[in-house]
Amino acid sequence: MAVKGMNLGSVCYLVLYFVAAVLAGRDFYKILGVSKSASVRDIKKAYRKLALQLHPDRNPDDPTAADKFADLGSAYEVLSDDEKRKQYDAYGEDGLKEGHHGSHNDIFSSFFGDFGFMFGGNRQGQQDRNIPRGNDIVLDLEVTLEEVYSGNFVEVVRNKPVAKEAPGKRKCNCRQEMRTTQLGPGRFQMTQEVVCDECPNIKLVNEERTLEVEIEQGVRDEMEYPFIGEGEPHIDGEPGDLRFRIKVMKHPVFERRGDDLYTNVTISLVEALVGFEMDITHLDGHTVHIERDKITKPGARLWKKGEGLPNFDNNNIRGSLIVSFDIEFPQTQLDDNQKEGVRGILKQSSVQKVYNGLQGY
Amino acid sequence: MELIYTLRVLIKSILFVILWSKCEGRESEFNYVTCGSLVKLLNTRHNVRLHSHDVKYGSGSGQQSVTGVESADDANSYWRIRGKPDGTCQRGVPIQCGQAVRITHMTTGRNLHTHHFSSPLSNNQEVSAFGENGEGDDLDVWRVQCDGSIWEREEAVRFKHVGTDAFLSVTGEQYGNPIQGQKEVHGMGIANQNNYWKAMEGVFILPSQEPLRHNHEEL
Numbered sequence: 001m002a003v004k005g006m007n008l009g010s011v012c013y014l015v016l017y018f019v020a021a022v023l024a025g026r027d028f029y030k031i032l033g034v035s036k037s038a039s040v041r042d043i044k045k046a047y048r049k050l051a052l053q054l055h056p057d058r059n060p061d062d063p064t065a066a067d068k069f070a071d072l073g074s075a076y077e078v079l080s081d082d083e084k085r086k087q088y089d090a091y092g093e094d095g096l097k098e099g100h101h102g103s104h105n106d107i108f109s110s111f112f113g114d115f116g117f118m119f120g121g122n123r124q125g126q127q128d129r130n131i132p133r134g135n136d137i138v139l140d141l142e143v144t145l146e147e148v149y150s151g152n153f154v155e156v157v158r159n160k161p162v163a164k165e166a167p168g169k170r171k172c173n174c175r176q177e178m179r180t181t182q183l184g185p186g187r188f189q190m191t192q193e194v195v196c197d198e199c200p201n202i203k204l205v206n207e208e209r210t211l212e213v214e215i216e217q218g219v220r221d222e223m224e225y226p227f228i229g230e231g232e233p234h235i236d237g238e239p240g241d242l243r244f245r246i247k248v249m250k251h252p253v254f255e256r257r258g259d260d261l262y263t264n265v266t267i268s269l270v271e272a273l274v275g276f277e278m279d280i281t282h283l284d285g286h287t288v289h290i291e292r293d294k295i296t297k298p299g300a301r302l303w304k305k306g307e308g309l310p311n312f313d314n315n316n317i318r319g320s321l322i323v324s325f326d327i328e329f330p331q332t333q334l335d336d337n338q339k340e341g342v343r344g345i346l347k348q349s350s351v352q353k354v355y356n357g358l359q360g361y
Numbered sequence: 362m363e364l365i366y367t368l369r370v371l372i373k374s375i376l377f378v379i380l381w382s383k384c385e386g387r388e389s390e391f392n393y394v395t396c397g398s399l400v401k402l403l404n405t406r407h408n409v410r411l412h413s414h415d416v417k418y419g420s421g422s423g424q425q426s427v428t429g430v431e432s433a434d435d436a437n438s439y440w441r442i443r444g445k446p447d448g449t450c451q452r453g454v455p456i457q458c459g460q461a462v463r464i465t466h467m468t469t470g471r472n473l474h475t476h477h478f479s480s481p482l483s484n485n486q487e488v489s490a491f492g493e494n495g496e497g498d499d500l501d502v503w504r505v506q507c508d509g510s511i512w513e514r515e516e517a518v519r520f521k522h523v524g525t526d527a528f529l530s531v532t533g534e535q536y537g538n539p540i541q542g543q544k545e546v547h548g549m550g551i552a553n554q555n556n557y558w559k560a561m562e563g564v565f566i567l568p569s570q571e572p573l574r575h576n577h578e579e580l
Binding site for chain 2: 041140142143147150154161206232242284
């Protein structure tokens with residue numbers, strides 16, 4: 001009886017142990033919402049989107065917000081590093097060797113900058129207009145149409161002067177004031193004087209860090225990605241911001257209009273008359289198949305729905321690809337026999353309509 | 362016993378090497394100036410940063426002036442390194458020694474430029490900021506001269522103008538009002554200690570991966 005009880009007991013413990021072991025490690029892929037085969041870029045993109053949603057300042061009513069946010073940071077830290085990801089895939093969270101290298105704050109600020117965020121575009125502390133701010137830096141970031149289609153991440157190294165405390169004092173808030181001095185009974189003199197306060201001394205030290213700029217799918221020209229606090233410092237106040245301004249470059253094959261893409265194809269006169277089949281290579285390498293068996297007139301347009309750019313606000317909606325055809329006529333002149341042949345084949349009577357083509361007649 | 366001892370030492374040293382290499386961490390090891398990067402350029406001899414602003418020369422060409430300033434926290438000292446107008450400079454690719462670049466002033470969008478006008482203080486060749494929105498003319502192109510094969514951030518380089526062969530230099534002359542204390546930047550024909558510049562603060566763009574990949578969703 002005792003033996004049986006002990007067996008049952010040990011089985012229970014064993015089951016409990018396995019359950020605990022399974023529950024002990026977090027599922028980082030699930031936390032980020034990506035598949036196990038996700039690329040580093042997918043992981044960065046998922047982190048950036050979720051970090052904005054899950055930040056505790058954004059969820060003041062949720063008591064689990066801080067935990068969820070911490071989980072997100074750990075998940076990104078492991079899955080964005082090749083070595084750690086391999087260890088995690090093989091052994092689970094418990095199989096990870098060393099502790100954290102960087103704090104979650106470091107990870108967060110490499111995507112968004114130092115001082116909190118710009119929910120609604122307002123900086124905290126902006127209510128007090130008296131705080132002087134350093135200059136903003138605007139960097140034009142040139143992106144290709146391929147990057148607008150598929151998205152991309154650009155890593156930059158920001159080397160900036162940072163205000164650090166130094167020994168001694170310095171003069172600050174210098175201003176002009178009027179002083180009244182008495183020269184004698186009933187005689188006064190007003191003079192202007194420069195009056196300064198005393199502040200702790202500051203020196204500028206250069207510091208460096210890596211920032212991640214996301215080129216989101218469907219991003220439009222002139223859109224800006226701000227990094228709070230990464231601009232120029234101000235000795236008496238806060239640093240300005242670093243803003244990346246997207247500049248979409250021209251493309252040799254595709255022209256963008258909104259979410260639609262335009263392209264031109266030149267076909268031969270024979271193809272225009274008898275039909276043709278062709279493939280157009282798209283921005284990410286996939287092919288768009290075109291098949292015509294009817295006559296294609298010069299200036300004819302083909303609409304391919306869903307083959308345009310992803311919409312910035314909803315990546316699942318895509319614009320269209322509009323293909324315009326122009327015809328290349330044969331280069332050599334026809335001899336009399338060929339001319340007869342053409343007349344015979346085409347059976348089109350002579351059309352010689354004279355009209356004003358520029359005024360819409 | 363000896364064998365075991367040497368084996369243990371070997372294992373320990375291997376572990377040490379592995380741990381040391383792993384601890385590189387995520388610090389930036391990127392040491393090059395790349396196409397599209399924003400930099401402040403420090404003249405190593407006179408300790409001033411290349412600078413421009415919305416103040417025009419009172420003599421010479423009357424174009425926007427270019428000076429050297431001592432402060433390290435002025436946004437008007439940022440310049441963007443770009444390729445020639447033919448578009449051969451790809452974002453994030455390190456600049457080669459000998460490569461021709463344009464140097465565009467961040468806040469005013471004008472290019473570092475020089476021409477056959479005299480500089481106001483020293484009578485050398487005037488260096489100005491010219492153009493609109495980053496587009497100027499043929500005299501906006503400079504060649505980066507350095508010792509190795511790539512422009513390294515730690516290295517002081519020279520800028521030789523394509524067209525007049527002048528080197529971007531500072532010799533110490535100082536302006537009075539309204540740009541009190543700023544030093545004259547000009548072009549000089551001789552290569553010497555006055556024409557060395559070093560990339561200091563800035564935003565250095567790293568090379569990106571190609572975004573090309575097969576789309577999987579719809580077939």
